[in-house]
Amino acid sequence: MKSRTNSVLEPHLEVSFEELKHLVSERAIKGETMVLNMGPQHPSTHGVLRLLLELDGETIVRCNPDIGFLHTGIEKNMEVKRYEQAIVMTDRMDYLNTLGNNLGFVLTIEKLIDIDVPKRAQVIRVILAELQRIASHLIFLASHALDLAAQSVFLYCFREREIILDIFEMCSGARMMTSYFRPGGLWRDIPEEFEGAVREFIEMFPSRIQQYEDLLTKNPLYIDRTRGIGSISREDALRWGLSGPALRAAGEPFDLRRAVPYSGYERYDFEIPVGSQGDTYDRYYMRIAEMRQSLRIIHQAMDKLPGGPWRSDNRKFVPPPRSELGRSMEAVIHHFKLWTEGFPAPEGAVYVGVESPRGELGCYLVGDGGPYPYRVHFQTPSFSNLQVLPVLAEGCLVADLVAIISSLDPILGDVDR
Amino acid sequence: MESFRKQITVVVDRDTIVSACEILRDTSDLAYNRLASVTAVDYWPKEPRFAVIYQLFSIPKAEYLRMSVPLQGNDAILPTIEGLYANANWLEREVFDMFGITFTGHSDLRRILMPHEWEGHPLRKDYPLGVEEIQFSFNFDEIDRKKHYPKE
Numbered sequence: 337m338k339s340r341t342n343s344v345l346e347p348h349l350e351v352s353f354e355e356l357k358h359l360v361s362e363r364a365i366k367g368e369t370m371v372l373n374m375g376p377q378h379p380s381t382h383g384v385l386r387l388l389l390e391l392d393g394e395t396i397v398r399c400n401p402d403i404g405f406l407h408t409g410i411e412k413n414m415e416v417k418r419y420e421q422a423i424v425m426t427d428r429m430d431y432l433n434t435l436g437n438n439l440g441f442v443l444t445i446e447k448l449i450d451i452d453v454p455k456r457a458q459v460i461r462v463i464l465a466e467l468q469r470i471a472s473h474l475i476f477l478a479s480h481a482l483d484l485a486a487q488s489v490f491l492y493c494f495r496e497r498e499i500i501l502d503i504f505e506m507c508s509g510a511r512m513m514t515s516y517f518r519p520g521g522l523w524r525d526i527p528e529e530f531e532g533a534v535r536e537f538i539e540m541f542p543s544r545i546q547q548y549e550d551l552l553t554k555n556p557l558y559i560d561r562t563r564g565i566g567s568i569s570r571e572d573a574l575r576w577g578l579s580g581p582a583l584r585a586a587g588e589p590f591d592l593r594r595a596v597p598y599s600g601y602e603r604y605d606f607e608i609p610v611g612s613q614g615d616t617y618d619r620y621y622m623r624i625a626e627m628r629q630s631l632r633i634i635h636q637a638m639d640k641l642p643g644g645p646w647r648s649d650n651r652k653f654v655p656p657p658r659s660e661l662g663r664s665m666e667a668v669i670h671h672f673k674l675w676t677e678g679f680p681a682p683e684g685a686v687y688v689g690v691e692s693p694r695g696e697l698g699c700y701l702v703g704d705g706g707p708y709p710y711r712v713h714f715q716t717p718s719f720s721n722l723q724v725l726p727v728l729a730e731g732c733l734v735a736d737l738v739a740i741i742s743s744l745d746p747i748l749g750d751v752d753r
Numbered sequence: 754m755e756s757f758r759k760q761i762t763v764v765v766d767r768d769t770i771v772s773a774c775e776i777l778r779d780t781s782d783l784a785y786n787r788l789a790s791v792t793a794v795d796y797w798p799k800e801p802r803f804a805v806i807y808q809l810f811s812i813p814k815a816e817y818l819r820m821s822v823p824l825q826g827n828d829a830i831l832p833t834i835e836g837l838y839a840n841a842n843w844l845e846r847e848v849f850d851m852f853g854i855t856f857t858g859h860s861d862l863r864r865i866l867m868p869h870e871w872e873g874h875p876l877r878k879d880y881p882l883g884v885e886e887i888q889f890s891f892n893f894d895e896i897d898r899k900k901h902y903p904k905e
Binding site: 576 | 760789865882
């Protein structure tokens with residue numbers, strides 16, 4: 337029973353109509369509603385997200401996300417990479433949260449091999465992870481505002497993000513693909529000019545947040561486009577396993593930095609912003625509030641940045657400093673062993689969740705006694721949050737769908753991995 | 754029940770996984786109200802070949818709990834927990850796509866990341882990690898000959 341009106345359901349020859357029939361309602365099959373393809377090259381889908389929309393006029397009856405266009409098999413590839421080599425791939429998952437991904441993966445390895453991290457490295461990790469959170473929220477704000485046709489916010493946000501990326505370049509040598517955190521500490525110590533650059537940024541940034549807020553928070557045009565659009569209740573948000581700003585916007589104060597502190601987050605004083613209505617506006621406002629909280633954390637961390645080692649001295653897992661190589665035979669042996677065969681991790685499995693800008697980034701790691709991970713699984717926040725899109729979009733207008741997608745802030749590299 | 758690095762894994766039989774999840778979610782002093790992750794591990798050629806891993810989180814208790822369901826390689830079927838945690842829908846689809854483990858009662862068990870017509874399940878250990886040799890000018894003709902699809 338093939339109908340000509342539904343040709344958009346059959347982009348490939350191999351897919352039969354019967355297999356995908358359940359994605360649309362009976363009305364679409366009768367031809368009363370229209371099935372429309374959106375993406376994967378649509379500018380407002382933030383990457384390669386394809387949506388199969390069933391429309392009644394301009395109202396969305398059903399919305400089916402189709403993902404996998406950016407699937408690069410990172411989990412499979414990691415199984416043939418040593419632990420240290422695999423860190424590089426975490427940068428490529430959520431490319432707006434590279435240091436956060438590094439942190440999640442590195443913490444999981446450290447849990448598996450049971451190694452302590454010096455205080456200084458922990459504090460630097462917190463500073464950089466929070467800067468990364470601000471940078472990621474800036475991209476959210478930029479693209480969210482641009483989708484709602486506010487172009488100037490886009491330009492302002494990218495201006496400030498560039499300052500953060502310069503700080504990353506200062507530390508790691510790369511603006512985006514950082515790979516800066518390593519098992520046991522950092523790749524290298526932060527440079528001298530780091531402290532001045534961060535202090536300058538945190539002095540300047542509060543007024544910039546105020547500027548973005550002046551443009552959007554009380555803007556009646558913006559409120560009209562976002563208030564009450566794509567709402568979800570607290571119970572539904574929990575049932576759908578949302579996390580991050582999307583869950584907090586619905587009123588559940590769940591933040592892994594507070595719930596299961598890692599990297600010394602329990603020593604910082606910060607609040608968890610919580611929304612009330614769980615709509616697009618609340619999701620926007622959560623991120624504005626979170627940027628302010630991140631600044632608070634960075635302030636505290638900068639004030640108590642301790643001196644001392646920035647890398648563990650457990651030579652079985654962490655390479656010795658360059659300066660030792662000329663003097664100590666033992667150091668040469670450790671260096672050679674680590675860079676030729678890597679370190680063996682014990683048999684066992686661990687799961688560590690960290691709070692990425694988008695929500696819970698979980699890493700499940702299975703070791704088999706050798707230098708290669710037996711299995712790595714990343715439970716990425718974009719993947720978990722994106723599947724609630726059909727629930728949020730139902731009954732909305734197509735124009736609102738654009739606002740809803742950007743308010744969930746999916747990164748397709750993170751969705752597909 | 755196993756413990757490693759202070760993380761607890763409960764090994765659950767596939768017939769009891771749904772009722773186990775229900776008890777863990779609905780008992781008020783457990784309250785595992787969030788399904789954080791579903792994944793699988795392939796221990797090929799050992800048997801039982803697969804382990805499906807569920808990661809639950811209790812927001813009131815701020816605690817993780819891991820459940821592992823062992824499955825035989827020739828009988829990789831288990832019931833879905835979609836009715837308890839709605840987000841299991843995509844998580845189980847991913848496990849189905851990557852490992853070929855079937856979830857009975859699932860509302861929409863299709864491939865999610867791989868193309869619809871793909872053969873095999875990439876994260877299985879007997880699925881080879883393929884490479885495509887890069888075509889430079891020195892090996893251009895050699896690689897062109899090996900191509901089994903029409904040459905450009």
